[in-house]
Amino acid sequence: MNKLQLHGFNNLTKSLSFNIYDICYAPAQQQQAYIEYIDEAYNADRLTQILKDVADIIGAQILNIAHQDYDPQGASVTMLISEGDVTPPPNMNSQTPGPLRDTVLAHLDKSHITVHTYPESHPDNGISTFRADIDVSTCGRISPLKALNYLIHSFESDVVTMDYRVRGFTRDITGRKHYIDHNITSIQNYIAQDTQEDYQMIDVNVYQENIFHTKMMLKETELENYLFEKESNLSEQQKAEIEKKLRKEVTEIFYGHNYRRKKIKLADPLP
Template sequence: MEIKSFKKLKLYGFNNLTKTLSFNMYDICYAKSPEHRQAYIEYIDEEYNAERLTRILTEVTHMIGANILNIAKQDYDPQGASVTVLISEGKVEEAEGNGEAAPEDPKSEAVVAHLDKSHITVHTYPESHPEAGISTFRADIDVSTCGEISPLKALNYLLSCFSADIAIVDYRVRGFTRDVNGKKYYIDHKINSIQNYIKPETREQYQMIDVNVYQENIFHTKMLLKEFDLDNYLFGTAKSELLPGEKKKIKQSLKREMAEIFYGRNIPKV
């Protein structure tokens, strides 16, 4: 989606605005037995291991027009993974002679990069309920940039990568930048909702709620998948294998779990 900017500003120095796009992505399923629950966690751990997450964040970096300075990645035991990518708006120039950058030497003039407090991180949290059979996978993602590059350019790509049942999305612009006359600017593009930047076909799939604080440049959108097909939420068990009473109970449990996450509060059992 196009990022609508103000008329091009003549700035003093460089753009100091920090723009942060944050996600909590949730995948929900029902795994009937302890073996199924363990298999689900192993599946998620493999599907979203540190290596794949690194590829996703690398694509995000290219998509927003940034450059990678450093990557740190880690898989955890018994489950979960983390990746952190330091990025810059400016181009990283290679050292003369051998074509290798030398970021380890802070005094070296071989590397020219503007480190502008920009980074992309992801952390994953697979877990399961020991009694109810509900298993969830949560991915927390932050894309924080400083300068003209915008994390909003990666919004639709990240939503498509995780195909979440629930997505909690925050966008905030912090700080200020100055024009050549010293006037402060607290935002450099037009926005009244994160939904403006989500593809129409994606918006059609989700129920959405906005909580925005315009005067503080804080935007919050919660997304809950509209379509519910029990077969899509069963792991290790087919719907045809369940008794009618079981189907109803499982469906109620799944919907309650999703509603509790979406609204951020516990819902009493009926």
């Protein structure tokens, strides 16, 4: 493909919003221990390392890092980045999954990466949900979509929502405006095949506005993976009730609606 000759620099803004939800069953007597576990597993130091890896993948130089663990729970990290020193490879903008960590890919103009976490629990039914929001915003030639494959592998996720948007325009040497500089039909094209096979996926795209949205819900799950205390002595009736609560929580998050018990159409039963 012939390179586009620009008048000045590429000032397109490309923003990826990546949100994960991890659901767990932790009744009242376990909830404090669950929150403490989440705060330790996803503290500011670990989140900072994840963002450092993202910066490495997209070839960014880190200018500044601000991070904070919150009381009683949650953490945030904000990272300012600038362009790196590596020439972008020919397949930089191809619709393929990015690397998991080791390859530096491209230049970045000044931009940022942020992450915020939100552990929370239902007041009385034992369902706890951990949410992590990551935003990667870049200016110039590189798309943050190349970091998506690594981000998905960095968290255990029951539901994932992703939004990608290209804003602004860049002008070529003839004066013509270009509102996007790479082909994209779906965020799914940047997700590894083995991951796609594990999730039910839905797209909502507005091509004329360069807005792309993908949601993912884990297909097959085992109750044991949702119990905070794995060796819980539960009866078959208790297990069935917990499975119903978990299915309701996952389905409501995926579709973005609260459902009445009698009308809810739940996801496939847990095996």
